[in-house]
Amino acid sequence: MTTYQEFIQQNEDRDGVRFSWNLWPSSRLEATRLVVPVSCLFTPLKERPDLPPVQYEPVLCSRANCKAVLNPLCQVDFRAKIWACNFCFQRNPFPPSYAGISEVNQPAELMPQFSTIEYIVQRGATAPLIFLYVVDTCLEEEDLQALKESLQMSLSLLPPNALVGLITFGRMVQVHELSCEGIAKSYVFRGTKDLTSKQIQEMLGLSKPAAQGQQGRPMAPPDAASACRFLQPVHRVDMNLTDLLGELQRDPWPVPQGKRPLRSTGVALSVAVGLLEGAFPNTGARVMLFIGGPPTQGPGMVVGDELKTPIRSWHDIQKDNARHLKKATKYYEALANRSAVNGHCIDIYACALDQSGLLEMKCLSNLTGGHIVMGDSFNTSLFKQTFQRVFSKDFNGDFRMAFGGVLECKTSRELKVCGAIGPCVSLHAKGSCVSENEMGIGGTTQWKVCSLNPSTTLGLYFEVVNQHNAPIPQGGRGAIQFVTQYQHSNTQRRIRVTTIARNWADAQSQIQHIESSFDQEAAAVLMARLGVFRAESEEGPDVLRWLDRQLIRLCQKFGQFNKDDPTSFRLSESLSLYPQFMFHLRRSPFLQVFNNSPDESSYYRHHFVRQDLTQSLIMVQPILYSYSFYGPPEPVLLDSSSILPDKILLMDTFFQLVIYHGETIAQWRKAGYQEMAEYENFKQLLQAPLDDAQEILQTRFPMPRYVDTEHGGSQARFLLSKVNPSQTHNNLYGWGQQETGAPILTDDVSLQVFMDHLKKLAVSSSA
């Protein structure tokens, strides 16, 4: 008998799935009492080097509203060559090609180890990938230069047959034609005018305006051939484009004193989206937007060009003082939706010291599965390496990106789908398994994920609909099937099918089992996603209160205690870490906006709702390693008590990687002991965290901010703001143990206080 830990791990490895509960309560009532919904984190394209795709197409249930894919859970009558759908119980004959099927000759999809299987669809012409660069030219010379170099470099990383295009913008928007010899040609759009997709296509000459019949020419549909003037295969325009990028100048329009440069980001995106949707609908395409500041004119404008008017802060937003916020957000949402419909994704690479409007623009990436990368300058390794990593390849030499994904979720009758949270949009596919109770993006069984990578993870929420008085037969299992269709980076169309099943359990009689099947990590992340999702539309304190209530209810449900006796409160092992996760979640930038700009909050949330469980957990509760002469590196509590003079700490918050040298170590380092041969060990100690950090940096996307600091250093704030403030200036003397850590100057409550309070509330009979 394997433990749940192992079971969970095994499931995650095989299917990329982590459920909050691995035994499902058998009735709706019981399910709601469990507080944490039946839900899962699903990584559709989890890398499976061991899983070769099969070269044929899936067999589907013939029932029109089911269409579930044949899977290992189906009952098969080998003699009659019939299989029964495990979702709708429809009996389906096998297609002729399965004539040879028998107990000993089963197709892969019937084998239990192929609960996740990938099919390659042969039909349909394959279209090359499209990369459309949308480049802000209102940059400092240095930044622009760095960006140009990055872009030129990226050409060598693209698949040679990929189509590439270039749009630059500043005060105007220029769509560069890449096909012409001689004179560099570009189409220019005014940066202040909102154009419809049709107008854009007409202006680019992609379609003839209606009523042209002058010479009786037939109406030409927007055709990809003419669009090719703007999107050319990399191998053909490589040189051309490199030169073009090389000659790219800063926006030539003068910027008067006290003004921001005029940046027509909104129109530029509109043109990019219009160009692609006209010429390449439903083809994998990636719009890569590089910006060095906020949009300052035209539709989608985030802030005016007067420098004396600062860009909106959380304070302004709360005071409803952000003039352009709603309009701009609406504008970008509309764009994002259009883009999503056509399966094009939009990346935003924002490098600026101030905010650049990510709050308004985040939906572009959030709804289309694009990346958001935020940095201080294009001339930093953070940007350069992150950008390079966008084009990283997998073990097969294929790009770690997929396009135009459609994720469909089928459930057995006892379950319904409430919604999903992740970089997706609803496809509004109604069906019998759609719940009326929406969580996240609901009301559908299908979502479009325009861009996927192996770590893209969605949170999916379900509702048990089985009535209390309709018990499920003993040994019955609930099943869920995820069908993900996507365009592989090698342009193949593929379908990945994951079918999973869990046992039903009667909550009254088997509550212990259910409790032990609780995956607190997954649950924490799933609840966090719900919280973040709410935070997008609700006031921060409301979200916190909601989270608190959920936590208290969970503790009441599963805690063991005597009424009104906080000290008697106990939680089982499977739930023990959960309150701590919640504590850190409450302090995290995903829910706390204090000290973060709206852009930063958007950025953090963006990444939080798409990373896999491990990364998400790091975001919630950063990892802290301690290096000392006293032993091998060890993870330590994220607590101020871990900050000791003779230790080096390495903290990974996902977004930052902080190396912190304790006071003594810092002094030693300053004195240069590491240079002395006799202190080789000290040198090694200093080196150890650097090596570990490097390892993380190698794989993380986006590149974290790398901070090397020491006791008293200004950047130590990154560490101090994260650790549990168990020692503060308030209680320092109360604890009185000098050597156990560093006091944090904060009024935030510490974990201890939080827990005490939680216990009190959980055991309170009045709550």
Place this chain on the structure above:
Amino acid sequence: MSQQGYVAAPPYSQAQPGMGGYGPPGATQPLYGHYGGPPQGYNAAPTGVMKPAAVGPPAAPYSPNVQQNGGTPPHRHLAPTAAYGQPPQSSYNSMAAPPSLSTQQITSQMSAMSMGSYAPGTQAPPLQRPPPVMGQPPMHQGPQSPPMSPQMTAPPMSPQMTAPPMSPQMTAPPMGAPPMGAPLMGAPLMGAPPMGAPPMGAPPMGAPPMGAPPMGAPPMGAPPMGAPPMGAPPMGAPPMGAPPMGAPPMGAPPMNAPPMGGPSMGGMGGNFPGSPPPGVGCFQSAGPGPQGFPQQPGQFGGPMGGAMGGAMGGAMGGAMGGAMGGAPPGMTGGFPSGPSQLAGPPQKKLDPDSIPSPTQVIEDDQLRQGGQIYNTSVRGQVPPLVTTQFTVQDQGNASPRFMRCTTYSLPCTADQAKQCQVPLATIITPLARLPNSETPLHVVNHGETGPIRCNRCKAYMCPFMQFTEGGRRFQCGFCNCVNEVPAFYFQHLDHVGRRVDFYERPELCLGSYEFVATLDYCKNNKPPNPPAFIFMIDVSYNNVKYGLVKMICDELKTLLEKLPKEEGSESSVVKVGFVTYNKVLHFYNVKSALAQPQMMVVSDTADMFVPLLDGFLVNYQDSKAVIYNLLDQIPDMFANSNESETVFAPVIQAGVEALKAAECSGKLFVFQSAMPTAEAPGKLKNRDDKKLVNTDKEKTLFQPQKGVYEQLAKDCVASGCSVDLFLFPSQYADLSTMGSVPFHTGGSVYKYNNFQVETDGEHFLRDLRKDVQKPVGFDAVMRVRTSTGFRATDFFGAVHMNNTTDVEMAVVDCDKAVTVEFKHDDTLSEDTGAMIQCALLYTTLGGQRRLRVHNLGLNCSAELSNLFKSCETDSLINFFAKSAYRAILKQPIKNVREILVNQTAHMLACYRKNCASASAASQLILPDTMKVFPVYMNSLMKSAPLAASAELPTDERAHQRLSVMAMGVEETQLLLYPRLVPLHNMDAGSDVLPAPVRCSEDRLSDSGLFLLENGHSMFLWLGQGSSPDLIQSLFNLPSLAHLQPNTSDLPELDNPLSKKVRVIVQDLLEKRPSSMKLHIVRQKDKPEVVFRQFLVEDKGLHGGASYMDFLCFVHREIRQLLS
């Protein structure tokens, strides 16, 4: 009709007969003997007086004229004398002389005219009358002859005329004499000439023959006229004799006669043009016809005389009268063959030579004042004609090259102004080119405070400011406000009250000069940036196909080397930019740092903008390499374009935006292939509808089509952006609309129908070169200030006005003129005269802000005669052309034409009534200064915009309308009276251009070679009988038959004739503001029809009276007015 007319005429009867002639339009009546008659009129001094009655024989009365003549005589003499038989009256001549000549001719012509053209039938009768007239001649009586001459005309009048008028006139003489001077003379026209002659005659008189000659023009008379008819015979004979001179006066008679032609009238009425038959109806008014006529004629003669006599001091009058009077005709006829002709009762034709000849007037003026220095120190002095070569010395009044007035003596009161109907206007060409012999304007810098101005009316410091109180104050000459002199500007006065530094300061002693403008005078208080030229090339299918794009690109490479620059600067600071377009616009970045130009396409034509700033407008020298590269590539880039639709308004919009963005002013050179039909603002549709011609809706053809262009023009002007449009249409292009923006921005429109590189290429390139290299001022505002009592009320020209006083011109070049009309506010004083100051604020080619000031002082007079003496026909016609062309936007063309004729008649009638000595009503008397006015007026009415013919392309009409609106006096003069130069018998060795001949078919000869040009078209006409030698030396072809049709250039051959002709052509092309395509036409070939349109003295091709018909018609009108 005619007959009736005659009847009426009876008194003058004879003369009138001629008139009668008129009536019958078609009928070419004989000129009358009027001549004869008039001549007699002469009696001495009484001038015009003629004492008609008495006249009869003695006629002598004229003499007065003589005196007058005296003044002018000199010049005239020469010619005149010769001309006139009568020459005797040297004095006369003087006066009349110049005029006389012309006059006589005129008269004769007149008569001829009337005669010929008009009521032929009538004529018959008239003829008869003529004799009577003749009788009159006696009037002349040797003695008076001189003075007489003018009055001569009167003679016919004799009876009536005589006494009353005479006397007055007589008195007048003195008056006249002085002022009159030449001018008056001229005026009289009709009678006058003859008159002159007669007077002349007096002395020379004897030489009746003389008369003949002059008249002789006799030529006219006799021959054409059927001189004989003139009644001349009678006339001739008697008058002729000594009288002949009188003859001129004779003219008068003829006039009468012709006009008389009551019939003619009728005919006239029918239709000018066609004379009778056509019935074109041009002048339908005819009605009054007959009767009136007779009288009129009389008037002519008489009045003229009278006028002359009286006002002029006789002399003039004489001239006048003479001219008009059938006299001339008569003269002619009379003189030469007089008798015989006379004999012939009705002469069918008036002698065209007897009517005032523009070429003669021009030649006379050139002889008199050509090559001389014209000093502007005297207020109210009438400058030489525009056609005369002279040098101006600025001594306190602006050169006539900058400002030329319709009259240099304003009436004192509004009533008078209204009475005389002579428009008071000045035509200002603020940046007119000066010949090398004249000093360029001085630039005055008053330092940081800017130019000194009157505190109240803001007039600029000028010679009209009076310094007082020892130089501490100055009184403004315009508003009389007394201002403090700023300390830095203080200067002591000398003993005559003049500042000691008078001659050191241009603003004190010159009529024209420039001030350096301070920042207060600049947009946004910032010094202007150097201007920019943007070349916007239509690269749609047609332009590419015809090779135009390549041609333009190639030309630009050399042309850009020669961008205009400010005098004295080494290189041009003008920036250049390039745009190509069809349905979308392509901008080019030609920054010098680039290896390759960059093209930026803007398709958003609905909302045009400029996609780039840096690199669009560049210094040519800096970016030469990139620009070359671009110009090389443009033709290739679009070589395969099959886009046939274009936009237009967005193109201009783009130019404006570009200039706005660069914060500079400039010019757009737009090379457009056709009407913009692409879906964009300013899209035009074909609205050419021939059915509208001659209806009340015709005006819509001239009105711009859409509001878009109106706003665009405003934008352009506000940004100092002008548009020069080069249009290459193959069909209707709605020029009224497309030309509206260029027009309002001070730009020009050049149109090349069915452009072919081979035949039109050079023509276009010459235009382009001229246009690019023209000296121009940018972002200009002009303000015209006047002294109290009158003010500028209306402005005509390629300008834009936001309010009633500021004339805004995005760009003003050396050829653009603004015609300003004045109206009285109050009574003007004869002492102080009337002052005009025109101040033009503009940016130079070098990017400097300047104020150019022109000052002009005019006389004021309570005597209308002074006004008529100081009239300037060329300016008048410029004014009428512009006001009529503007009026057709609002009124039916028929009305406009009526107004023109009415006003012409009014002016002349007023003169006749108030200034001319009494004379037979049947005489046509024209003021000397206006004697050729009718020919211009007639030509104007036949001009395309006013012709109201469905055969004329609407675009052509609109184009001419727009171009004329911006023209200066010289251009309108040339346009309305083309130069017709005989080249077949010139001296190939000399470098003198042969004297032009009158624009009439009659002047052509079968064996001749003529060059005709009017500033816009140029023809080389080859007579059928041209000698093979001629053809050989010009074309290197054995005969005319070998000449290819549509040839448009002359081969370079090494023989004197070829060289000379080519030099002449080349010189003209150089000299005129716009280039011309040389059309080579053979007599009787189809294309000759086009050529014939330009023979403005003949009947119009598209309707329109011949000169003579028109004159008769006017005469009739005048008579009606007077009766």
